[in-house]
Each structure stands twice: as structure tokens, then as C-alpha cells.
Amino acid sequence: MPTADAVLVLTGTFDPTADLVIEELNRRGTPVFRADTAWFPSRLALVANLDGAAGWGGTLATERRAIDLSSVRSVYYRRPTAPAFPERMSAEARSVASAEARRGFGGLLSALPCRWLPPPGRAADAEYKPLQLRVAAESGLRVPRTLVTNSQDAARDFAAGLGTPLVYKPFAPIRGTLDGRSVAVYASVVAADDVDDPSVATTAHLFQEWVPKAYEVRLTAIDGQLFAAEIHANSASSKVDWRSDYDNLTYRVCDPPAAVAQGVRRMLDRLELPYGAFDFVVSPSGEWTFLEVNPNGQYGFIEQATGLPIAAAICDYLEGSDEA
CATH class of the missing domain: 3.30.470.20 (ATP-grasp fold, B domain)
Structure with missing residues (x-):
């Protein structure tokens, strides 16, 4: 039987943060349906029907459980992974299937008339980061002096004019492997001479004053x-x-x-x-x-x-x- 009046939790298979919310919802007796969008289409089946003003109905189901789409009270959108398609599909077919899944499966979920935490598009x-910093300043919060550039000259002038140490920050988390080791790029204090590195010209860089x-x-x-x-x-x-x-x-x-x-x-x-x-x-x-x-x-x-x-x-x- 479909789970009614439930919270739909979309996240990866391993997510201790989402587990805290699911455990609390279970303690309260609130129905929860957890899924990863990577399960679509092989382990997650979607059946949705539109009947005029009644809106979308149907089910989202695994082999063991199902949720009634018309009864989803809210969606906790944590960190789901992208839909996965069989390796036997050609690269072209996977590209088309991925685009169709995003617009069809993802579009259907976004059409549900319920609250999201957070709304994916707005999130x-x-x-x-440039938008965050502007809105933060406009909202009355103090923000560091900041430069976004791919110009070595501009970075050099910014560093010289600060009178404080310079901080480099990536725009998004950077993680990967190097020589078989896990590595990550974090915020780092850089010397003024470091902005003369030719790599500054290769892409956008974010520099801030050290606070x-x-x-x-x-x-x-x-x-x-x-x-x-x-x-x-x-x-x-x-x-x-x-x-x-x-x-x-x-x-x-x-x-x-x-x-x-x-x-x-x-x-x-x-x-x-x-x-x-x-x-x-x-x-x-x-x-x-x-x-x-x-x-x-x-x-x-x-x-x-x-x-x-x-x-x-x-x-x-x-x-x-x-x-x-």
C-alpha cells in the first residue's frame, strides 16, 4: 500500500545528516519515504497522472514501498545523486535519457504542491558566492573586501592595497584524488607574491582580506x-x-x-x-x-x-x- 501524508526524503544512500531527520520523524510517527534519484529508473518506478484541477496523482515506488504523490506533505531535498543508466547504453542514449529524466522525473517532483527544504532551484x-556576498551586504551583514578575477595585475593590486593578509577560497568544494590520495582544496592564506602565479589567469579566482x-x-x-x-x-x-x-x-x-x-x-x-x-x-x-x-x-x-x-x-x- 502507498505511504500517505508522508515526508519524501531525497538523498544519497549514505547520509548521516538525513538520518537524524528520519529518526526524529519516525519518533514522531510521521511517515517517511526515502529514496535516491540515482535509483531511477532501475530501482525506482514513477507513475503519474494529471486529472485536470485535481493535480498530479500516482505513485513513486521501490520494490518494497510506494508513496502516493498526491499525499506528499513535504520534500527534504538533501543530497541526492543523479539518475543512473545502464553502461550498455551508448553515450548518446545516456545523454538523452539523463535530460529526459531531469525534465520528466525531476519536473514532476517539482510540480508537487508541497513545501521543500530547500527548494532546489533557489538553493x-x-x-x-558572489550573489551571497552581495545579498549579505544588502541585508546589513559585514562582509570581507573581496575580489573575483582572472587578472594577475588586478590580484596584485588588490593584495597590495589591503594592508592585511590575503585569503584564497574556491567557489565550491574541490575534492578528488592525487597520486592515489584523497585531497581537498580549502581556504588558504597566500602571500602577495603568490598572485603572480600564471594559474590565476586560467579561471575565476576569489580573493578576500584576512579577517x-x-x-x-x-x-x-x-x-x-x-x-x-x-x-x-x-x-x-x-x-x-x-x-x-x-x-x-x-x-x-x-x-x-x-x-x-x-x-x-x-x-x-x-x-x-x-x-x-x-x-x-x-x-x-x-x-x-x-x-x-x-x-x-x-x-x-x-x-x-x-x-x-x-x-x-x-x-x-x-x-x-x-x-x-
């Missing part, structure tokens, strides 16, 4: 609720980018200043997002500087370290508790 737009820090803050916002935790770095690498060394971090719950809280809420309104994982630097004098927001960022490590009820707030949103 994708919000991942652009003196006492500690950093991960602030998770869900539908107006704010959960903030200080992140204290205890190694040289984590003092530059805490993501590079989780083993040497400590955490403490904190409250954001009123102006920062107002700016965060205003920024999410501007981006039309119900959720955001914000990163701030807090200076020794207590000034908060916005670094970035991830519209689908991790929160599990913060909840587990601090006890902040982030998963419960996400479940409240997915259940529509705010409308009760």
Missing part, C-alpha cells in the same frame, strides 16, 4: 529559528579553515547579536530560502563578519556536539507545524 542560485578571528560561528537557520555555535580551532590548519581539521575543534552554544540575527533572516527572505547554514568570523573585539551560507549545509556535527535541536526544527518545518 542552486544561492550557492553562487582577524577569535573564533568562528556556524549559525543554522530554519524558518526563522536560529541555532548558533562557536567553533574554536585548536590547530594551525583549522585556524584558517576549520573544515580541514575536525578533530581539533571545540564548540560552544552562543547567541548572535540582534543586528546579525536580523541580517540573517533578511538574507534568507531575499534568497527565498527556509534554511541556511551560515559561517561567520568573530573578531577579538566581537565583530561578526559573514563568510558564506550553504542552503543545504551540514548541521549534524553541530547538533551532536552541542545538543542544539536542529533536526527537530527541520522536522517541524517538514511537518508544517508552523501552520498548526
Whole structure:
């Protein structure tokens, strides 16, 4: 029998962050249907019918379970992977099948009249760092002086004019393998001479002023609720980018200043997002500087370290508790 009035969770097969939400929904007795879009079409069957104003009906089903499309109350869009097609298909056929799956399967899901966390299109737009920085500044948050360029001359002039160390940041997480080892590119402090590297001209680069820090803050916002935790770095690498060394971090719950809280809420309104994982630097004098927001960022490590009820707030949103 199809699962009715359920939360549809779209994520990868292994996702401990989504597991926290699913466990909480199960504890509340809320039906959950979990799937990865990579299961389509071999392990996930879609049957959808449109009957006038009644909207789309039908089912999304695995071999064991099914969900009634007309009864999906919300979608938790975590980190699903792309639909997978048989290797025996030609490259051309896979390309066509992938495009049709995106427009047909993905389009059908986006047509469901329910709330999404986060809405995929708006989340994708919000991942652009130049857009984030502009909206953050317009929302009243302090942002670092920033340069985006592929010009060595411009980078050199920017570095010379700062009067502070220079930070390079990738626009998106960069991970891969090199000589059989897993590698990642994090934010890094660079010397002024480093911007003379010819590789600067090969693509867009993001450079920012170094902001003196006492500690950093991960602030998770869900539908107006704010959960903030200080992140204290205890190694040289984590003092530059805490993501590079989780083993040497400590955490403490904190409250954001009123102006920062107002700016965060205003920024999410501007981006039309119900959720955001914000990163701030807090200076020794207590000034908060916005670094970035991830519209689908991790929160599990913060909840587990601090006890902040982030998963419960996400479940409240997915259940529509705010409308009760």
C-alpha cells in the first residue's frame, strides 16, 4: 500500500545528516519515504497522472514501498545523486535519457504542491558566492573586501592595497584524488607574491582580506529559528579553515547579536530560502563578519556536539507545524 501524508526524503544512500531527520520523524510517527534519484529508473518506478484541477496523482515506488504523490506533505531535498543508466547504453542514449529524466522525473517532483527544504532551484542560485556576498551586504551583514578575477595585475593590486593578509577560497568544494590520495582544496592564506602565479589567469579566482578571528560561528537557520555555535580551532590548519581539521575543534552554544540575527533572516527572505547554514568570523573585539551560507549545509556535527535541536526544527518545518 502507498505511504500517505508522508515526508519524501531525497538523498544519497549514505547520509548521516538525513538520518537524524528520519529518526526524529519516525519518533514522531510521521511517515517517511526515502529514496535516491540515482535509483531511477532501475530501482525506482514513477507513475503519474494529471486529472485536470485535481493535480498530479500516482505513485513513486521501490520494490518494497510506494508513496502516493498526491499525499506528499513535504520534500527534504538533501543530497541526492543523479539518475543512473545502464553502461550498455551508448553515450548518446545516456545523454538523452539523463535530460529526459531531469525534465520528466525531476519536473514532476517539482510540480508537487508541497513545501521543500530547500527548494532546489533557489538553493542552486544561492550557492553562487558572489550573489551571497552581495545579498549579505544588502541585508546589513559585514562582509570581507573581496575580489573575483582572472587578472594577475588586478590580484596584485588588490593584495597590495589591503594592508592585511590575503585569503584564497574556491567557489565550491574541490575534492578528488592525487597520486592515489584523497585531497581537498580549502581556504588558504597566500602571500602577495603568490598572485603572480600564471594559474590565476586560467579561471575565476576569489580573493578576500584576512579577517582577524577569535573564533568562528556556524549559525543554522530554519524558518526563522536560529541555532548558533562557536567553533574554536585548536590547530594551525583549522585556524584558517576549520573544515580541514575536525578533530581539533571545540564548540560552544552562543547567541548572535540582534543586528546579525536580523541580517540573517533578511538574507534568507531575499534568497527565498527556509534554511541556511551560515559561517561567520568573530573578531577579538566581537565583530561578526559573514563568510558564506550553504542552503543545504551540514548541521549534524553541530547538533551532536552541542545538543542544539536542529533536526527537530527541520522536522517541524517538514511537518508544517508552523501552520498548526
